[in-house]
Amino acid sequence: GDSVTQTEGLVTLTKGLPVMLNCTYQTTYSPFLFWYVQHLNEAPKLLLKSSTDNKRTEHQGFYATLHKSSSSFHLQKSSVQLSDSALYFCALSPYGGSGNKLIFGTGTLLSVKP
Amino acid sequence: GPKVLQIPSHQIIDMGQMVTLNCDPVSNHLYFYWYKQILGQQMEFLVNFYNGKVMEKSKLFKDQFSVERPDGSYFTLKIQPTALEDSAVYFCASKTTNTGQLYFGEGSKLTVL
Numbered sequence: 001g002d003s004v005t006q007t008e009g010l011v012t013l014t015k016g017l018p019v020m021l022n023c024t025y026q027t028t029y030s031p032f033l034f035w036y037v038q039h040l041n042e043a044p045k046l047l048l049k050s051s052t053d054n055k056r057t058e059h060q061g062f063y064a065t066l067h068k069s070s071s072s073f074h075l076q077k078s079s080v081q082l083s084d085s086a087l088y089f090c091a092l093s094p095y096g097g098s099g100n101k102l103i104f105g106t107g108t109l110l111s112v113k114p
Numbered sequence: 115g116p117k118v119l120q121i122p123s124h125q126i127i128d129m130g131q132m133v134t135l136n137c138d139p140v141s142n143h144l145y146f147y148w149y150k151q152i153l154g155q156q157m158e159f160l161v162n163f164y165n166g167k168v169m170e171k172s173k174l175f176k177d178q179f180s181v182e183r184p185d186g187s188y189f190t191l192k193i194q195p196t197a198l199e200d201s202a203v204y205f206c207a208s209k210t211t212n213t214g215q216l217y218f219g220e221g222s223k224l225t226v227l
Contacts, residue, residue: 034216043118043205043218044157089157100145101170102207102216104157 002027002094006105013080014113021075021108023064023090032093033066033073034102039086047088048075051095085112116140118219120206121188126225132194135222137206139189146189147207147216148181150174157205163189196226 003026013019025031032051036044050057050066050073057064062077073090090105119138127133139146148160161171161181168181178197183189189208193200203221 043220045218046215049215087154091157100164101147101159101162103159104149106156107154109154 002029002092002103004090004092004103004105006090006108008108009106010109010111012111012113015082016079018078019076019080019084019110021088021090021110023073023075023105025071025073025090025092027092027094029094031066031068032095033064034091034093035062035064035073035075036089036091036104037086038089038107044089080110080112082112082114085110116143116217118206118208118217120204120219120222122222123220124223124225126227127196129198129226130195132192133196133224135191135193135204135206135224136188137190137208137219139206139208140210140217143208143210143217145209145211145214146181146183148191149205149207149218151203151205151221152201153203160191160204193224196224198226200224201226 005024007022034049035047037047038044048057048064053068064075066073087107087109089107092103121136146163149157151157159172160175162169180192203223205221206219207216209216
């Protein structure tokens with residue numbers, strides 16, 4: 001079935017360092033991939049989305065490239081800030097699949113230290 | 115940006131009671147969803163709703179759960195009766211099209227005692 005895998009549960013970094021949060025997916029349909037960010041006690045908010053193979057998408061300093069050959073959509077930032085501390089979810093919408101639902105990974109908690 | 119409103123933000127009830135969680139989706143949106151999140155964990159799909167009907171539901175959407183959206187009113191999630199394991203934050207979400215962006219509400223935190 002359709003699924004999303006995020007391998008890191010917790011990533012702790014010092015401010016100013018680069019980060020990459022891993023995301024891989026499985027689907028037999030044409031995938032739409034999303035990254036959502038959820039700050040403490042808030043709703044998840046869309047950070048990035050893509051359905052185009054090998055095209056980098058960017059927003060608020062974060063970027064990701066959908067690679068269909070490796071079924072990956074890793075999230076990166078060149079220099080993290082304290083305000084980036086949050087829970088990050090990778091999500092898959094298997095277009096053409098049943099239900100049009102968004103399938104979330106287990107999430108990666110990013111903790112940025114001064 | 116577009117806002118999805120959820121009422122109440124917090125609800126504490128005794129096990130066995132009924133609860134209704136209300137969602138006011140973005141006005142021109144057609145697809146509605148409920149997700150369940152236990153503290154800081156994965157967002158788990160419960161159900162989606164389109165054109166007055168449930169399109170798909172997960173195993174978490176037990177027989178005690180129901181959803182509806184009477185014309186012009188809230189999209190509701192009702193749990194009757196509630197169980198201890200229903201304690202979680204329930205997020206409502208909506209979108210315009212099949213492949214559109216999903217907008218989430220702030221969540222309704224349900225505590226079942």
